[in-house]
Amino acid sequence: MKLKNPMLVVSDMEKSVEFYKKVFGLHVIMDFGANKTLTGGLALQTLETYSEFIGTEDISFGGNNFEIYFEEDNFDKFTDKLKEFEIEYVHPIIEHSWGQRVVRFYDPDKHIIEVGENMKVVCKRFLDSGMTPEQVAERMNVPMKFVNACMR
Template sequence: MKFRNPLLIVTDMERSKTFYQEVLALHVIMDFGANVTLTGGVCLQTKDSWKEFINAENDDIVFGGKDSEIYFEEDDFDQFIEKIKNIEDIQYVHPAIEHKWGQRVVRFYDPDKHIIEVGENMKVVCKRFLDSGMTVEEVAKRMDVPIKFVNVCNR
């Protein structure tokens, strides 16, 4: 058995495709109208077709839960933050923060209130710490990762 794709239910396919293309630079791989596959394996499905698939009523499908997210990593986190500052209608779960292990992240909603997290690439975090003068051992401790991971990032 193989895991294939996450599937997000959307109310407006065109609006969602535009959001994922403009904000996250994903591209349409396959477009079947009610179902679209984007780069990275993210799939979008219209609410109406999904209701039919699972034999559900309108009220059975609820948006805006805070129980999951889809996660992306970005090498140039600062550039990404500047980019989304200029996009209207971005609703933040929270602005950019730095977690205790040093990774900077931002969380926001897509048009249907699915949580999107964009985090700084962990290898970039490691390099940032090494470039600041920290030793391999200090970086491993700060990030709570094995020294082997830090050494791989240092190559």
């Protein structure tokens, strides 16, 4: 058994493809018309065909019970880029207890997208601030092995 792709049902395929292209730089690598696979493995399926697949038109968007997660090395640059788009935010940038900064927002069909600062970048940020590796491990609640790997 092998997990292949997460798949999002979308109400407007072209609008969704354009969103993921402009915001994340993803591109269509497989185009089956009603289903498109983007770089990174994200698949999009039209609402109409998915409704046929599952035998119901009872499909809802904006359930706030699922998200797609991305990590970004240059978090500040990415969040600045978001200002170029009409983004509906779930919440502004927050910093989790382990030090990772994240932002959550909706795609055109109200699927939640989370973009987090790359965890290795968080580790390096703490190390660069003068924290000892042991302090970083404690602050981030990660094993020393992870901190040591970030130091290489």
